[in-house]
Amino acid sequence: MAAVSPGPPTVYLHIGAPKSGTTFLQGLLWSNAEALSEAGVLLPGGSFAGQVQATRDLRGVVPEDDEPGPGWDGAWNRLAAEVKESGHRTAVLSHEVLCAVDAAGAERAVRSLAPCDVHIVYTARDLAGLLPSEWQEYVKHRFHFDFGHWLREVVDGPRGSGAAHWFWRVHDVPEVLGRWAPHVPPERVHVIPLPGPGAPRGLLWERFAGLLGVDPAVAEPAEARTNTSLSWTETELLRRVNGAVDEEAPMWLYHRLVTDVLALKVLPGRGEPGRVPLPPERRAWAQKKAHELVEGIRSAGYDVVGDLHELLPGETAPAEAAGAPPGDAELLDAATHTVLGLLDRIGMLREEIGTLRQERQEQHETALPKLMARHLSERSKAVWRLRVGYWHLVERLKGIEPPPEPEGGDEAGAADEAGVVLSHRTAPR
Secondary structure (H helix, E strand, O other): OOOOOOOOOEEEEEEEOOOOOHHHHHHHHHHOHHHHHHOOEEOOOOOHHHHHHHHHHHHOOOOOOOOOOOOOOOHHHHHHHHHHHOOOOEEEEEOHHHHHOOHHHHHHHHHHOOOOOEEEEEEEOOHHHHHHHHHHHHHHOOOOOOHHHHHHHHHHOOOOOHHHHHHHHHHOHHHHHHOOOOOOOHHHEEEEEOOOOOOOOOHHHHHHHHHHOOOHHHOOHHHOOOOOOOOHHHHHHHHHHHHHOOOOOOHHHHHHHHHHHHHHHHOOOOOOOOOOOOOHHHHHHHHHHHHHHHHHHHHHOOEEOOOHHHHOOOOOOOHHHOOOOOOHHHHHHHHHHHHHHHHHHHHHHHHHHHHHHHHHHHHHHOOHHHHHHHHHHHHOHHHHHHHHHHHHHHHHHOOOOOOOOOOOHHHHHHHHHHOOOOOOOOOOO
16 A cells, blocks of 8 residues: 655656657556555556546547447546545656647646646657657558658658658657647656667666656566567568558557557567668668757756667668568468468467356356355355365265376366467567
8 A cells, every 4th residue: 555645746747759668668567556556656547548548538539430448538637636636656647649749738738737746758769760660660550651651751751741740740859848848847857768779678667767766676677568579571461461451441440450469469470580670871861860859858958867879870770770671472471370370369269259158158057056156266265165175075975085186187288288379480579
């Protein structure tokens, strides 16, 4: 139980940016929500999905006409009230699309949390690593143009159209933070550079936890979930799937099937490894633009947790950046193993459905008192021991002693059988 704070909590709004370690941080936060609460840190909303709904409400996102599930009208105000009434010393809201709110949304967010002191936290990444990762994220969200086309829209095209519209709205750091600056003093605006590839895995968490004033040991970074990157082959295969998706299919359905299942759960590890590289001819532009963004952060006087040099691409591209796009042979191989992965998933789902149907049938055939005893025994060890004792007593009265269970038993064999899969490419890299 967290100690009650005498005053309103300090609120940290982790507003993004996408592809800058946000999934990693959110995984650590929510998997350690109880320990954080004991340390005085509240994660409002009850779950990450609850924070997503509040963010949608703040941004004024309108649900699709046939989108299933609850709406989010009023979700932000409910979250703000929960924060102010919590009694915690600190509250954290983390969702990477908060950085897309307009000036009115930023003003509403800070005003609704008064009298709490609000801090803005922005995790940033160097452009040379960000650009390929963002193209991949666009493909995960139905984009069906190749990397070259995407780069032309982002780098060469007007900022208000195409892929450039969203990219610069969330990744032009001075512009994003400038929407919050009229409502939050610069010393309460924090920029955390994403550590480079050679840095310890837990360094980003250490920076974030230090900002919150909690011991980083409250969470174990090695166990955190990450937004698994697809290889170049896997991204290209997904891009071609997008081209075949019915244009009339609603986005909520696409996200549930293609993004959440295919892109996040099945595809990783099915294709040949190899990251999507930034083309060499774009590297000089990325270096120049990164220096402009860093200078904008520095001149605004924001608090930097880390080193701004981590946002500057190196002078030379990494060795893995060389290479050609995957050919049809690589795509066919990846597609074959992806189909097998989907079949594995169908098999597991059929097993689960069969188990649920069997349980439902047993419930229909079991007398109510016996059913109640079963449910109680599943919740209470004492009731379970009484049930077991009753079984043994009945067997003894019949003159039958229950045979000892073999080592491992049938359950172990069933588990082994359930673990059999069709594809050997199943483990994400």
